[in-house]
Structure formats: structure tokens, C-alpha cells
Amino acid sequence: MDERYTNMPISEQYRLAALEWVDLDSAARILESSKSAIVAQWVNDYGDMPISRAEAKVKASDDYLRLIEDIETARTKANKAKVQCEYLRMRFSEEIGRDANARAERRL
Numbered sequence: 001m002d003e004r005y006t007n008m009p010i011s012e013q014y015r016l017a018a019l020e021w022v023d024l025d026s027a028a029r030i031l032e033s034s035k036s037a038i039v040a041q042w043v044n045d046y047g048d049m050p051i052s053r054a055e056a057k058v059k060a061s062d063d064y065l066r067l068i069e070d071i072e073t074a075r076t077k078a079n080k081a082k083v084q085c086e087y088l089r090m091r092f093s094e095e096i097g098r099d100a101n102a103r104a105e106r107r108l
Helices: 010-044 051-059 062-107
Strands: none
């Protein structure tokens, strides 16, 4: 989460973090979903070669390795954004608890 958001209310920080998470999760899901289509296109590029052999060549390629790394990077970014949302949710709960404790102490 961007440091410029720290002076905002937690609810707004959470909203912005959640929107970021949704976007990052969407990007990761698109990559994950398109992986088999991309591999199929690469396999087709080998022409008359048997599919199993072409697929083995594709999966041994640097392009395939980069695709897997891109998918994992996208998923990691989405997971980190989700953790940020959960952190803000926990921080909000802690503040609510502190406020309740302070009110209870004032009554005593």
C-alpha cells in the first residue's frame, strides 16, 4: 500500500487496498487461465511434430519458464495485496477494541 494513504481513515485505506487486490488477483487469474491456451499455440507452432514431443519442447523452453515465473509473480503480488487488506482489517479491529477498553476504563 502506498505510504501516501497512511493519513486516511482505515476504511478508505482498506477500500483502496481491496481494489488493488481485486486488480492484481484478476491479472493473476487471467495468466493462470490462459496458460494452457498459450502452450497450445506454442505446440501448434511446431507443425507436423507429434503433440507430445512438441509439448515437451515447449515446456523445456525459456519462454515457458518465463510464463511460469510471470504467473507466480502475479499470484505473489495478489497474495501480498490480500495480506495488506487483512492487516487493515485487523488494525481496525484493534482500534475498536482499544476504544471499547478506554470507554470501560472511564466508567470505572
